Amino acid sequence: MNPKYRVVSIIARGALLACAWAAGAALAAPSAATAAAGSPPTATAPATPASGTTAAPDVAPADNFKTLDQEVQGLKKDVIDLNKDLFVLEEELLFPSNTQVALYVSMDVGAFFALDSVTVKIDNKEVKNYLYTAREADALLKGGVQQIYLGNLKVGKHELVAFFTGKGPAERDYKRGATINFDKGIGAKYLELKITDRVAKHQPEFSIKDWE
Amino acid sequence: MRRVTNRLRPLILSGLLLALPLTDADAKNIKPDPNGLPPQDVKDLHYGDVLFYFFQDDYFDSITRLLAARQLERIPHTQGEAELLLGGLYLSLGEHVEAGRIFEALLNQNTSEAVRNKAWFYLGKVWYQRGYLGESERALRQVSDKIDPRISAERYMLLAQLMMRQNRYDDAITALRSWHGTPDWTAYAQFNLGVALVRRERLADAIPYLDRVGRIETRSEELLSLKDKANLALGFALLQAQRAAEAKPILQRVRLEGPYSSKALLGVGWADAGVGEFKRALVPWLTLRKRNLLDSAVQESFLTVPYAYNQLSATGQAAEYYNSAIESFDAEMKRIDDSIEQIRGGHLLDRLLDDDKKDTLTWYWQLTTLPNAPESRYLYQLLASNEFQEGLKNYRELNYMSRNLDNWREAVSAYDDMLDTRREAYNRLAPKADAVMSATDLAGLTQKRVDFESRLNEIEKSKDVAALGTPEEQRTWVRLRRVEDYLAAHPDDPDLAEMREKERLMKGVVYWRLSGSFKARLWNARRSVKELEAELKETQKRAVLVRQARAGMPTNTGVYAGRVGAIRARMDQLQQRLADVSAEQNRFLQALAIRELEGQKLRISTYQIQARYELAAIYDRASNDKPKAKP
Numbered sequence: 088m089n090p091k092y093r094v095v096s097i098i099a100r101g102a103l104l105a106c107a108w109a110a111g112a113a114l115a116a117p118s119a120a121t122a123a124a125g126s127p128p129t130a131t132a133p134a135t136p137a138s139g140t141t142a143a144p145d146v147a148p149a150d151n152f153k154t155l156d157q158e159v160q161g162l163k164k165d166v167i168d169l170n171k172d173l174f175v176l177e178e179e180l181l182f183p184s185n186t187q188v189a190l191y192v193s194m195d196v197g198a199f200f201a202l203d204s205v206t207v208k209i210d211n212k213e214v215k216n217y218l219y220t221a222r223e224a225d226a227l228l229k230g231g232v233q234q235i236y237l238g239n240l241k242v243g244k245h246e247l248v249a250f251f252t253g254k255g256p257a258e259r260d261y262k263r264g265a266t267i268n269f270d271k272g273i274g275a276k277y278l279e280l281k282i283t284d285r286v287a288k289h290q291p292e293f294s295i296k297d298w299e
Numbered sequence: 300m301r302r303v304t305n306r307l308r309p310l311i312l313s314g315l316l317l318a319l320p321l322t323d324a325d326a327k328n329i330k331p332d333p334n335g336l337p338p339q340d341v342k343d344l345h346y347g348d349v350l351f352y353f354f355q356d357d358y359f360d361s362i363t364r365l366l367a368a369r370q371l372e373r374i375p376h377t378q379g380e381a382e383l384l385l386g387g388l389y390l391s392l393g394e395h396v397e398a399g400r401i402f403e404a405l406l407n408q409n410t411s412e413a414v415r416n417k418a419w420f421y422l423g424k425v426w427y428q429r430g431y432l433g434e435s436e437r438a439l440r441q442v443s444d445k446i447d448p449r450i451s452a453e454r455y456m457l458l459a460q461l462m463m464r465q466n467r468y469d470d471a472i473t474a475l476r477s478w479h480g481t482p483d484w485t486a487y488a489q490f491n492l493g494v495a496l497v498r499r500e501r502l503a504d505a506i507p508y509l510d511r512v513g514r515i516e517t518r519s520e521e522l523l524s525l526k527d528k529a530n531l532a533l534g535f536a537l538l539q540a541q542r543a544a545e546a547k548p549i550l551q552r553v554r555l556e557g558p559y560s561s562k563a564l565l566g567v568g569w570a571d572a573g574v575g576e577f578k579r580a581l582v583p584w585l586t587l588r589k590r591n592l593l594d595s596a597v598q599e600s601f602l603t604v605p606y607a608y609n610q611l612s613a614t615g616q617a618a619e620y621y622n623s624a625i626e627s628f629d630a631e632m633k634r635i636d637d638s639i640e641q642i643r644g645g646h647l648l649d650r651l652l653d654d655d656k657k658d659t660l661t662w663y664w665q666l667t668t669l670p671n672a673p674e675s676r677y678l679y680q681l682l683a684s685n686e687f688q689e690g691l692k693n694y695r696e697l698n699y700m701s702r703n704l705d706n707w708r709e710a711v712s713a714y715d716d717m718l719d720t721r722r723e724a725y726n727r728l729a730p731k732a733d734a735v736m737s738a739t740d741l742a743g744l745t746q747k748r749v750d751f752e753s754r755l756n757e758i759e760k761s762k763d764v765a766a767l768g769t770p771e772e773q774r775t776w777v778r779l780r781r782v783e784d785y786l787a788a789h790p791d792d793p794d795l796a797e798m799r800e801k802e803r804l805m806k807g808v809v810y811w812r813l814s815g816s817f818k819a820r821l822w823n824a825r826r827s828v829k830e831l832e833a834e835l836k837e838t839q840k841r842a843v844l845v846r847q848a849r850a851g852m853p854t855n856t857g858v859y860a861g862r863v864g865a866i867r868a869r870m871d872q873l874q875q876r877l878a879d880v881s882a883e884q885n886r887f888l889q890a891l892a893i894r895e896l897e898g899q900k901l902r903i904s905t906y907q908i909q910a911r912y913e914l915a916a917i918y919d920r921a922s923n924d925k926p927k928a929k930p
Contacts, residue, residue: 151887152686155880156429159693160396162873162880166700167392169869170359171366173707176862178367180714191344226354232347242844273844277344298344 178237186239187275190215190247194227195283200261200291202227202282203253207236210245214238235280240271249280251293267295342376343368353384359703362388379405383414387421393696395425399434406441416446420454429689432461452480459491463498471495486512486522490529497536509533513552526552527559534566543573561587561596568603577610592631593676595902601627602906605913614917621914628907635900638677642892648694648885651682681895690888697881704874711870714863718856725852732845741842745835752828759821764813767820772813779806 182189192205202224207215215236219227227233248266255261269278277298285292341347345368352361365385368374374381386401399422406415423438439458444451455478462471475492478485489508496505512529515522534550537543547570553563564583571580584607587600605620641647681687758766765776782802789795 152430152690155884155887156689156693157396158880159697159884160394162876163392163394163696163700164397166703166873166877167359167362167366167394169866169873170363170703170707171370172866172869173711174363174367175370176714176859176866177710180717180859189344191348193341193347222355223351226351229350229354230347231351231354232341232344233351234344234348279341279344 182237182239182275184275185273186241186271188236188238188240188271189234189275189277190236190249190280191232191277192227192235192280193232193282194224195281197228197282197284197291199256199284199289200251200282201254202251204251205235205280206250206252207280208248209238209240211248232279240276242271242273244268244270247278247295249293249295251280251282255291256289261291263291263293265293265295267297269297343374345371345373346377346381349381349384353388358388358391359699362392383410383418386418390421390425393425393692395422395429395431398422398425399438412443412445416442417450420446420450423454424457427457427461428685430686432465435461448481449484452484455480456484456487456491459488459495463491463495466498468495468499472499486515486525490525490532493529494532497532502536502540505536506533509536510549513549523554524557524559527554527557527563531559531562531566534563534570538566538569538573541573543570546570546573561590561594565596565599565603568600568607572603572607572610577607581607581611591676592627595899598628598631598903598906602909602913605910609913609917614921618914618917621910621917624910625907625914628903628910632900632903632907635677635896635903639893639896639900642889642896645885645889647889647892648691651691652695652698677896677899678892681892687888687891690884690891694881694884694888697877697884701874701877701881704870704877708870711863711867714859718860718863721852722856725856729849729852732849736842736845739838739842741835741839744838748828748831748835751831755821755824755828762814762817764810764817767817767824768813772809775809776813779809 178187188209190207194200194202202219204216204218206213206217217235223233246266246268248264250262250264252260252262265280267278269276279296279298281294281296283292283294284290345364349361349365349368352358352364362385365374365381365388369381369385382401382405386398386405389395389401390398402418402422406418419438419441423435423442426432426435426438436458439454439461442451442454446454455474459471459474459478462468462474472492472495475488475495478488478492480488490512493505493509493512496502496508509529509532513526513533515526517523517526530549530552534546534553537546537549547567550563550566550570553559564587568580568582568584568587571577571583581604584600584604587597588604590597590600592598592601601620601624605617605624608614608617608620675682682691757763765773768776779802782798783806786795786799786802
């Protein structure tokens with residue numbers, strides 16, 4: 088065989104494989120969509136492997152990904168479940184329901200108030216002073232409710248005072264307080280510090296709800 | 300650092316998840332919030348707490364709290380929404396199997412069509428990405444056409460793509476022919492249709508589609524890239540069909556500065572060579588030869604350039620270029636071998652994740668920067684592939700979870716200390732509590748209160764006004780009664796007449812005072828009795844609590860100690876599994892990387908053999924062409 092034609096045929100095959108690549112890589116979608124199809128075949132070699140090329144001992148079977156992925160799935164689920172159990176254990180151990188008091192902050196609408204911080208005093212003792220990041224304030228606006236404090240209190244009467252600071256209407260600095268006297272019974276006590284908009288007055292309103 | 304081509308813009312899974320919790324929410328206020336989300340009344344504080352973390356994309360904390368709240372039965376009013384959110388959260392954490400199980404159970408006819416469509420769509424998409432093509436198709440087929448047009452377009456595209464990945468080109472062609480997507484998706488549909496037709500060897504049918512995409516007028520980088528791809532695919536398809544003259548103008552439409560320019564230059568050279576224009580072919584091939592040898596097109600140009608010179612009978616230059624190619628291939632293979640050794644060292648993944656922000660877990664995470672390591676340049680294409688990215692994501696998540704368990708380990712050890720302290724405190728305080736309890740006669744105190752109340756009843760009934768007088772008044776009253784008794788004992792003594800009169804007067808005055816304040820005093824006394832009763836009840840309640848705590852503490856502490864012990868054992872076991880699976884994942888990805896490098900090495904090695912062969916042939920011809928020495 089004429090060597091000239093041999094090299095042409097090999098290179099032409101390379102070109103054909105390159106063509107196959109061009110088509111193989113072709114599955115396309117806008118970037119918002121899933122990635123293009125799997126690894127494109129490279130414009131690789133003719134059928135005869137080169138001498139001296141070592142066979143890869145580490146070659147991963149194609150099915151390995153799925154097998155491994157399923158193993159990872161099961162393992163991750165077990166870790167998530169363990170986290171849940173740890174979370175429950177921690178709460179029951181550190182904040183048993185007969186002494187537990189949990190305070191939550193919620194924000195309904197929030198057109199007249201941009202929250203910066205909340206300070207909470209129980210029986211005249213400051214238990215929390217929390218400064219909000221923009222991300223947290225945004226999460227509250229979207230409907231999230233933040234557990235700002237979880238602690239223990241004796242059974243009996245208590246007083247809670249909360250101070251809210253932030254920007255009020257017309258970007259003015261704004262600080263307001265809300266107070267509640269509550270009875271801590273034997274079960275857990277949940278109190279919600281609510282920030283709502285009083286549309287008629289174009290002012291924010293702060294209140295505390297006792298969840299029985 | 301190099302940036303991996305962003306083939307996958309993070310999907311806004313929140314789109315699905317946001318829809319879920321709000322679907323059935325009762326909007327209390329009419330005014331919309333600044334983000335356009337309807338305000339809602341808090342129905343379950345703990346569900347709101349879950350959302351607080353969810354809205355910050357902290358899906359791991361969110362799911363932990365949701366599962367805890369569900370177990371502790373704290374979300375009675377939001378169960379349905381919470382279950383859908385749970386499915387979404389599992390999906391966002393890459394737990395597609397669990398997500399699928401929840402969705403299958405929930406997405407029945409009672410769920411709104413919008414929610415159902417979104418859930419199935421995202422599930423199908425994740426499955427597609429992870430290579431679960433059968434599951435993906437099943438999920439995507441559950442999506443109805445009543446969905447946002449963009450999602451609908453993407454859904455059809457995914458279906459067509461998964462058919463093509465399964466080599467079901469005829470199905471894909473049928474699906475793409477009936478395509479009615481939004482205009483921005485049409486180019487992609489036409490491109491994929493063209494490719495499917497080429498794959499079915501229907502070039503004539505494919506040409507109009509690929510040509511149309513190859514002529515798009517656009518400024519969008521994404522569409523420009525697609526345009527290049529279409530021209531490249533069509534150009535090479537024509538070359539393959541021996542239609543070199545037609546291929547050249549198509550390939551020349553590919554941008555010189557784009558990612559496909561090397562392949563296009565190679566193709567243009569082949570188009571010229573195909574019509575015997577080897578001199579012209581040298582122009583693109585020599586340009587290509589100056590580029591990075593990493594590119595397979597550049598590698599090929601190291602052979603095509605001397606090939607063209609050879610065709611032009613410039614054997615000297617051909618030999619020179621073949622020699623240069625052999626040297627370059629040698630050097631490149633050495634570099635690849637070094638990289639393979641580096642990868643076998645086992646630190647590829649850790650190096651890849653070195654700059655990664657490790658504090659979040661999201662399904663749409665992907666590696667965006669490559670370390671400046673020698674092996675990176677060879678793995679660029681592999682690292683951008685789904686298989687590697689998904690495997691790397693798994694590896695990263697396993698590391699995250701391992702760190703998570705490490706953090707808990709410290710807390711759990713503190714619980715042990717705390718339980719020990721509680722036990723000690725109990726042993727110290729229990730005797731004191733016992734002493735106080737035994738010294739307190741609650742029954743006796745209760746009886747005293749009852750007696751006191753009976754006495755008050757008697758006083759009221761008998762109107763014994765003096766009984767409620769002050770001690771001074773009572774002393775005066777007793778003295779008056781004594782005087783009265785004395786006077787009564789001496790009724791006829793005339794000397795006592797004046798005293799009798801005085802006594803009557805004084806008694807009248809004192810009685811007047813006592814009876815005047817009797818009602819108020821009786822009311823005060825009754826109030827005191829009531830207060831005493833409340834205090835006694837409170838004391839009794841506390842005594843019960845003390846007794847319960849006294850009796851329950853050893854059991855409680857023991858139960859908690861048991862739970863802590865059991866959970867620690869689970870942590871140990873999971874930590875071991877995490878280490879094992881993580882190592883397995885590392886080995887898998889390492890094997891992928893090595894396979895990629897070995898492939899590249901094999902290709903270069905083949906080119907090298909070819910170059911040596913051609914060089915030998917040139918020398919052979921040269922020696923044969925030499926005039927033979929005359930004898």
